[in-house]
Amino acid sequence: MDSVPEMRGSQNGIHPRIPVSYDLYKELKSEASSEMQEGNVSCLKFVPLPSTVGKCRLAFMGRSSNPMAAPDPNLMFIDVDPLLRNVDLTNWSDLIKPLRIDDRKKQRSVQHDLLLERKRQSPTKGVNDFSFTGNRLLIHGGKTSIFYADVGEIPKFVTHEVPALDDEPRMDPKLCPGDVNFMAFYRNGNLWLQNIKKNGEVFQLTIAGQENKDFKGIYAGWVNYLIQEEFDRYSGYYWQETQSRTQRIVYEVSDESELETLTYVNHVAVAQKICRAGGATSGSARSAAATEAVFPSTGSENPKTDIRFVEFELPGSDAEDNLNVRRYKLPMPLMEYLPWTETEKQGYVVRYGWLGEAGIWAHVLTRLQNKSAVVFIPITSFIDEESVISDDFVQTSPVFILHQWTSETWIKETDSVHFFDLKMAENGEEGRLEFIFHFENMAGFEHLFHLTSMVNWNSERIADLPTIICETMIRPITSGNWQVLNTGIDIDFANQLVYFQGTRDSPLETHLYRVNYAKGSAHNESCLRLTKAKFTHFEISVFIKENLFLVKSSNLTTPTSIEAYRLVIFLKEGVCPRPLAYLADDVDAPGPEIFSFKNSDGDEIFGQIYKPENFDSSKKYPTIVYVYGGPRVQNIKNQFSASRSERHRMYSKFGYVVLTFDNRGSDNRGLKFEGVIKNHMGFFEVQDQVEGVKYVSQTMGIIDENRVAIEGWSYGGFMSLMAIAQYPGVFKIAISGAPVVDWRLYDSAYTERYLGLPEENPQAYNDSSVVQQVQNLPDEPNRLLLFHGMIDENVITTNMMVLIEKLTRACKPYDLKLFVQERHSMRSSRTVEYYEMTVLTYLQQFL
Template identity: 35%
Template sequence: MRKVKKLRLDNENTGSWRSFSLNSEGAERMATGTPTSDRGDAVEMEDPACRFQVQKHSWDGLRDIIHGSRKNSGLIVNKAPHDFQFVQKRDESGPHSHRLYYLGMPYGSRENSLLYSEIPKKVRKEALLLLSWKQMLDHFQATPHHGVYSREEELLRERKRLGVFGITSYDFHSDSGLFLFQASNSLFHCRDGGKNGFMVSPMKPLEIKTQCSGPRMDPKICRADPAFFSFINNSDLWVANLETGEERRLTFCHRGLSNVLDDPKSAGVATFVIQEEFDRFTGYWWCPTASWEGPEGHKTLRILYEEVDESEVEIIHVPSPALEERKTDSYRYPRTGSKNPKIALKLAEFQTDGQGKIVSTQEKELVQPFGTLFPKVEYIARAGWTHDGKYAWAMFLDRPQQRLQLVLLPPALFIPTTQDEEQRAAFARAVPRDVQPYVVYEEVTDVWINVHDIFYPFPQSEGEDELCFLRANECKTGFCHLYKVTAILKPCSYDWTQPFSPGEDEFKCPIKEEVALTSGEWEVLARHGSKIWVNEETKLVYFQGTKDTPLEHHLYVVSYESAGEIVRLTTPGFSHSCSMSQNFDMFVSHYSSVGTPPCVHVYKLSGPDDDPLHKQPRFWASMMEAASCPPDYVPPEIFHFHTRADVRLYGMIYKPHAVQPGKKHPTVLFVYGGPQVQLVNNSFKGIKYLRLNTLASLGYAVVVIDGRGSCQRGLRFEGALKNQMGQVEIEDQVEGLRFVAEKYGFIDLSRVAIHGWSYGGFLSLMGLIHKPQVFKVAIAGAPVTVWMAYDTGYTERYMDVPENNQVGYEAGSVALHVEKLPNEPNRLLILHGFLDENVHFFHTNFLVSQLIRAGKPYQLQVGSSANECLKSSQEQAVFRLIPCERKWRRELITSHGMTKVVGKGALELPQEAWQLGTHDHLKAGTLHRTSLPCLTQPVLRLSRDSKNEAQKRKWVANGKWQWIMGSYKRTSVCRQKVSGSQRWQVKRCLFLLS
């Protein structure tokens, strides 16, 4: 408390007071004005820090707090080992049973490296054995000098959300002991195990020299012959021999032109949407077996690959943050409702002689065009080969993402690529009539299909006309479960030389049997790279799931021969991520809880014959024990509640660190709220969400709630967002907020901020729009503000195509509802990375232009060189405020004489500069959007020719004119190009300033 003396000033009315405070010595210090009398009563007054339960810090003070928390988190962040590979040792007399390889960050290092640990055959039950981490590579610099990656590597890091440096992935061939990995903008390999035995000291990896220009991406070892490996260079597929150094280009799609407009094709490369929205980061797959053909007995090796033609996909130009450079990055980006790339599956084959020399190469395509065989396929979600190499397989998805087909493609269905029609017809005649694709499984839903990797085909016996496989399916019951399926491969007779028009269920195989191995209102984990491990000898399948609770991931085992008891193998009270050894006798678990930092332990499964399900796995050794938490870290508390609709929701709360009875604390609601993400679970939050603990240490309460739309609760729970994103999530968040306010007495509902990134940034804006009385402040990071401007794969999965759901698109686009935002200043802060190639800066740009037009206050902070997740620690801690509005507006007006100011924050383009019917209006005169990033898309004023109708403001997205014609003759929402319009005349063309 402070003492404040109230003074009445000579020229003020009774009841008017100014104040001053008493310093520690009792001397008076005026707050405002100069007193004419020292008469007055001394009263006690609360400090703002006491009143509001948070202390005001200077800018430097806040920066020091953030840097301090990041420094403490460095003790545990990114240190845990991952990407495990078990290799069993065959030396019966040796002390070790396995060598375990992995990626990790050694003590004192700042980059990932290849490491290994030796697992002993015997351990003492009463002692904790801590395995040592041993370096595989000797004094190896894996990160490029100065941290400069190629453009391709940088984009892949963004897609995979990689925050570590060094070696981030590797390919391993267990029989030969070969390791292959990218590092320092090159490729390297080394060997350990195999016929040469295991090393005892670190080795120098060998750099693989090349004649190629540019980075070699996505390297893979040939499973059938590890002397060969493949990679992508300049959007084409290459193969090379490690022993001879020979390199050979297998595909010739890309022409190496600098202009992306003139070079739209690629081979073996996953497109942006496939990487970003379907988690597939490769576009080619080695056949696991080789064949010997021809009189010379040459070995034939095959690669299945995806060929992509993006010639009809829109090109996005992202300007450089250094405006004076006038540079742009250009790449293909399919906005929702627009055309996706054209796709096809092809084969690349090459033959080698006895010395490993490549003697011939050949490209092959399907006997009928891909679009003819599969006319409704929009995405190749996954692909690969059966274990015996008899079939290539692919998961095909339609555009609404409500129908998935699992298709087998025999190699004989592919014929050599040729432009000669007669020759092509001859190749087609050579294809046997009973060779065809087989649709062995199909999933259909009215919600959407969540793509995953779980498909395990069992080997076929010779002449067998059935295929048995394990598959995870979410569509049958609304929860993802495992099924054992037997499909009958019943061939028909096709003349592939004739024109072909497939029927609705063409190539569909009858299902002989489908047995559910798991069931219930819980999920087998299938998305985000989750795996299953199948032991064909014991008929067991190991999987990860949420059977015990949706808040914890565990490893389970069940028999696929006689489905019955499901046994949990991991310790309850934690959330686990596991990897199994190849001979199924051990597994390693990376686990944690909200109160326990990550641990990594090895467990042994082999037990007595009367315990086939390993009901009591034995702890064997520790690879990493839980680190000490930072001294100011207080774990969150998990809670649950039931909504008015009787839906059980989970949340967690970070309590303010200095809670005083009866005192109310300002509250931050941290949101994501979108599909495919679960924020609330029983895993350690002190790494990824350390900033939430920092807020709690400053006196804020922080609340996190997983409402309807989040994952791990079933398809119907997640599918509550179908066609109405942004319209249901906020209600769940507000109900949860009121629940915790009632349960915990320190929540101040009159001072609540809502904050999130990406989808959470979108919901932050929605919260301030629809619940301004609940949320006093919104901090929106990289928000999607116009769903029409987001990509096809994500938006159409949840919102359908725009023409089928215009009401949902308009209701969910925050930039179209800015008039509902509050008029008070300091209630809206927008954060965005200028070079974000996922949620483009256009979204914030367009939102700001609408805010200016509506006269709404806002604050904007931009990361100058950051993408959606700001890269540098400086940009993560401190955003740079851009004081651009008045400055940019003045510069534009003076440097472009052809324009003039129209109203607040807009420039008018004169009529003589218009070129209707084309997109040239975007570049008319000297107004180039690439050089003026503060310009949004054009906004048109349109009016009826005949009568003086009220003018409507219109906006453009996706290169197609959008307008609403209101209630005139009850005309509903309509879209068409201006060039095709006879009823409307363009009166004015405006560019809005952001």
């Protein structure tokens, strides 16, 4: 490579700096990108479709392997033959004609834009999501366009656009399970029903929602910011699964009317708006000039959530048919039924859904998330929405608390849940409800449990009691010092098997396992791994009816492959099924090395290292420590990570050692390991990072200890600042992107989980604050490089402004780069390019 200077060490064995130019950056970035190439694995959300060809047809979102095809994702399909093995299915076929949607002129929705940001997604002109109900596909394309296609219209399904109402977007659309000619959606604060074939006729389902120009109010069928961002739920309503013409939808009402509103300004959009008044006709703004959104900060008012449902008969073919909607609510908000304090009741309904015809289940957490309950709400507990509650009102049925528990640290939300049908006794007053739930055991590791609750409607026992605490038997299904993931479970009822993902083999790998839920952890030999060893498996789809499962797999040196397997009932431990088909082939690629060490408290800490290209063990190299370090994230896995690996591989080509550590507080190691950050963030995490650097320096002897930088974004940006403030002799430069500098400036659900309420625990907030450490930041110039997006509604830009003011008053030098059109993440490739060039140039000049 002619343009790269020869990498010779100086006489003292210290590796020299490599000059950075844009051309060299592009060349090495391209080289790293080609080495990190994962091929055609950009497929998401596999769904089985009916097929008459003796094969299992799977639909999914993907990009065509044809280089002449449109670059946006489309709906693709493959046919897996369950009787054959090792079938090459790497050439995917279009299920529908590729969509190229130009909806730039459609009205922009703030809620839609922010939902994409919560999902960490970017809008495309192709397929963004899809679902399958009955024999019909519902396809979401572009920003807010909706299409449907019926199974059987082959070779390519014919798409039909659902008639638009106007420029107002229809969000979270879902087909009715009883009649796929009807679709529910959220719009303007309420839920609506649309006949997608009959001229697009629309009916209003809910009336509780209100909106105003200040973008705060009451929303029916919509998920508030905290549930989206901190609890990973993005839908605010669910159809009851029934084929009846009488349909029900359970939904939440979120009251945000008392929350504070912040305004985010996109100055490019402001300039574009001004210039248009002067005759300009184009611009490059990626969001509105001004966006107003609520921000529930620590200690402030939280959204209030209630659970309701609507019931209605689907309209017939008669043009005069109207929709008779019956709306139901609880006599008082759900959280009021719980025997908790007023502060605890300001908590969260993190999951809920239908429990057959019997009623609704919900998983709720207190505001501090250290107390939790699973509740059952019978249909008969609800009253008409228009009812007035008087003093002599008697509730028909109580709310049943099936299980409640507490934690010294915090309790997580979970999707690894299944409820069996409620079994009633002949007298109609007693019932037994069995369900599988996922939570921490006494040792702090997350596992599956089988619970049996006795539900009693005996009128004498429950007289005047709005809430009944059930007698519940709990039996562990899995156990041990490893984690069952909260990503969901699949149930094989015929064989009493539950399929789940976990870390039983290694904390660095996730696998698909199965266990007999009727036997439980006393028979741990029944817990079998179904995926190949020495790999990490993710985005796993299990199809019980089709007797099939799909996995994406990779390890450090093997990019992602996608494989289909048959579900085999009779297997021995350590014997995995052979793949039926390969949907994407793997190729060999360079990767980092994983190692571990014991910190000063005896905990095993995992680390990862990229060594410089043309590595010479006799030389010492400048080092970049990439850090996130916060809870609910695990960086060190036996997994190929193309996006981050590409950047780190590029750094190594410039002659840097790149280190990453999963310090205490990181995910998937149990609550004891993760919970050390409780009431003190940015201390133990930083300590482990420093000990990791020293370990590599002492055992490998390849680090130039005078040239160590630390780089991080979000929590990693906070960590970078706390690291250089506490250990300025270890880290010469800190690169900090979008950091929280005072946890009073972050959202309530995340921060209070770890630090409590600020008025009750002010010392924890002060100890965990960057602004309290400003005096300890370096006095020398060129040691602090800061980045922030100016329309960041997650870690609001106020954090950076407060830090700059503190730095100015303390006469501390810093370098600042602002991204005018970026939110919390860098979405634009040009922004990423600018960021990387800036970091490399800064390190070349000053490290």
